[in-house]
Amino acid sequence: MPEPLEIELNPAQREIVERGLLTSGFSCVLQMPTGAGKTWLAEQAILATLRNGQRAVYITPLRALANELVEKWRQTFEEFEVGVFTGEYGQRQAYPVPFSRARLLVMTPERLDACTRHWRSHWGWLPDVGLLVVDELHLLGEARRGPRLEGAILRVRRLNPFLQILGLSATLGNRSELADWLAGVHYESDWRAIPVSWRCVRYERAADKPRILREQIERCIAGGGQSLVFVQSRRRAEDLALELAESGLAAGHHHAGLDSEDRRRLEHEYRSGGIRVLVSTGTLEMGLNLPARQVILYDLQSFDGNDFVPLSTNTVWQRAGRAGRRGLDTHGEAVLLAPSWDRSAERYARGRFDRVLSGLSDKHFLAEQVLAEVWSGLARTRSQLKRALQVSLAAHQNRLPSVDRIVDEMVEAGMMVEVNQDGLRNTPVLKETRLGRIAVRQMLTPSTVVSLAKAFGANPERPEPAFTFLDILLVCAQTDDCEPLIPVDFEELEDLGARLVREHSTLLSGAHPVVMERFQTRGRRLLAVIKTALIARQWTRTGDTDPVAKSFGCYAFEVRRLSESFGRLLSAATALAAPSGEKDASDDEYVRALLDEGPPLLERIKALASMIGNGLDEQTVTLTFIPGLGAKLARRLRDAGITDIEELALVESDELAKVRGLSRDRASRWVGEAANLIRRRSALTFREFSTKVQASVSTWPANIDQYRLRRALDLTVRRRSDCYLVSGGLEPHRVRMDSVKLSCDCADFAKGENCKHVLATSLKRRDPVVVSLVERLKTVATSSELDLFQLWFDGGRR
């Protein structure tokens, strides 16, 4: 048990304990620097709660962290059962400790959201909760995840008004506002076990960055330190680590793509000092516990999927806060690499954190929560909804959109109906429709369900659209709820085009403008949608996340999350495509309906759901036509060489019985059923023969490079007294003007090219040649096929 006496408390911890902030009975917002020991404080509060006979809930945004904590806490709190409730469990895998038994419940915000939506089935434990710890409280301000956390908090506080909230964060711009919202107290300390000094190291040209980095690292290592370098992309992490290693430094790279074993090994090597430099992306910045004497922020901007944007103060501090190893260093240093002319980097050191703003101010996410309130029965009238939301953070910050308008819109969109009920003094009551129910059950935003319904909804008035698997995935990927959307790099466009040519798609075939009409998304976001759908499609073909991640330059965990996310979207799509009012067809009808024609959309969606959920291709999935043969066994059969239903019909049942988990009895029954089935139905049922995509690159006269010019359109050019500052690309650059010519400090220009920065500057200077070329550029895009480059140059926002 973590008794107060077992460790020497640091001054901040001591003050918090002495002041009794954790046990005051009030909610409390604690802001302390990274690594300052917030977890220990949370443990004290949890322990007090458990000993008081109540339950405690601990919310953490990262699943990996949840598992780590639970492992540790099973020992720390040995006399109390600790349960972990994250997306990994529940659906396919039972919870290690069920809700009813767990005294400490560790979960993600999404899980708490789900529990409060289904509050009646969780009534056995919700009232026992005395403490809700929200780690990384600033998550409230995150798009998508923030509103779900806030919605969950709003509901859980109404369901259990005794519950005390303990919010933890290192970076809050509005601590007291948040405490106010929770009607609680707050505390801030900037005490650090090891003080950190901030330095801004300036570079003239971006090309100098690697050299400067090396110098900084060498100086630190020479003094016995270790260095942690944060960069903006995985590729850069790998390249830089390699470069540093080649120059003789013990360097490694760390990013979210590593599996847990590699990650552990690397962390171990780093902790034991075998590795002196770690180059890392920010993906794991929350909760990554790898302190170093020196933390270098190599890039002060990051790619948000559309553009390069400056890092937030919060992010910089989350990273810089890792500086200083307890017991090894007497001080830590944070080094920021910034261009010599960019003075704004200084502001980071001042540590003015960003204000956490409620994500419920976004209408889409508010709509989702409104629907959840109605569905859960917690608010059934407009005034109940308004009262429930009046205590939201959004309302507290005066950022809550009009609830009436949201309700109107949702009634309009068919997500809810408003009916008059007797006895309630003519107050109309809100009720979710079938559409609304689907949204709440699958935890999707209403707008997502509306667009899925538009694409897949059963509609006797129109012929069923001839969607291929990729098309179905494209529709899903386009919604707000496809997560994560994998962004496309300019360098990837050729590869993407080459992949598309091998795919079948109705939606993507036809002339560029025709294709565009089928999508609500534009530009780079559409590219990301296409790439994300391709990744999911590839996953169904291989059933192995690693090679898929590798070939698309993303992380295996992203592929896994996509399979979950598409799973939810496809469950919703299945429900929507089913004729309303009808129950799911029985297996028999299911088979009969598929006899002659190509499989109707509903069956295709169902098959795809099974393919996505289990990494099965369109042949293997035919095995699941056998009643009682689930995806798991289908996969096992496939691995044993029985790849589809025709193979199954031909196999000896003795042979089949060797497959793990299969009795001889079942084996022979299945072979018989398969033989029966293939008389009517082929293993090629879901094979795709329709149109292939024609995607390509438009042509352009070669005198000025077309792509550089197009990219130049994206850049921002600001005039300075002696030069132009060009930003918006991978790195900011400086363009100078000598007597007649523009020159740039970038590598591209050094190679003798007219770089995009120079072109952007020419445009800013209204150079007539460049201006006319841009005009031409805009009228060229009338190729007869989808033009990926055009999408790229259409730019960022949707």
Next chain:
Amino acid sequence: MMVSGKLHTSLNTAHGAIRLPAYVPVTTFGAKYPLDDLVRPYLPRLAQAAMVSFHYARQMTERPALPLFVDSGGFASLFQNATVLMVGGLGVLKTKTEASTETLHPRDVLEFQEKHADVAFSLDFPIPPSMSSHEGRRRLGLTVANARWAIENRRRKDMPIFACVQGWDVDSYAQCVEAYAGLPFDGIAIGGLVPRVHDLANVLRIVKAVRAVVPNKPLHVFGLGKPGIVEVLFKHGVHSVDSSSYVKLAADGRLWGHPTMKLEDASPAERLNLALCNLATAAQRALPLSTSHLLFSSRLWEQ
């Protein structure tokens, strides 16, 4: 006996000691009052004990985690289809429904209580103001007989038994309680006051008369737990009252002590919150943390 320490400061039960005076919230089981299911898990945080009537206690699936008062079900003798019979010198309640006839013997009550209750009440028969004096006298006699029977036949020594007192005026109540003098009851419970509460002075005279006869035992009053009355009763030496007012007010969108305010169309969670606030007020406990907006946001209330 069961009263320990300083006189009447607490009542010991198998599920813990109850400090007196105590507001004992009533809860029910079954489908009739769904709000009770929401409130029940919170009772241990706000109350020292809960009262379940015999009728609802029989539908109890899961026992709340606090001492339970279980009454005798004699209240049903007020219903149209009920008769009070004398069998072997004891009062037995016979209730006719379309399908069957049910009898409730003091033995049934005590047996059930010894299984489930922490504090028990003898089988009594209220005497409404409109009742004939002959029937009133008969009921009083049977109430006394049942109480004596209960105390003679108890097996669980850790379950306090309260003898119930009925009557129609100050004298009859006093006469009833005098019949218990010297017997080893753990407390006295006054019933039949609900239909007489409009004359509070009279109620207090009855309380005073009973108190005078048994000055050293815990005194419970059935069903008088409305705002304003509880404090007065406690001041007049009553040690505990049971009441469902807190939850009835909440079901109606109302807050304890604010008779003019009403939350129209309160949602289930709001009614839960109101009930908890009401109970906290009645039991003089701190209010639940996140209910303050309910109390202080004037926008919510229609005056």
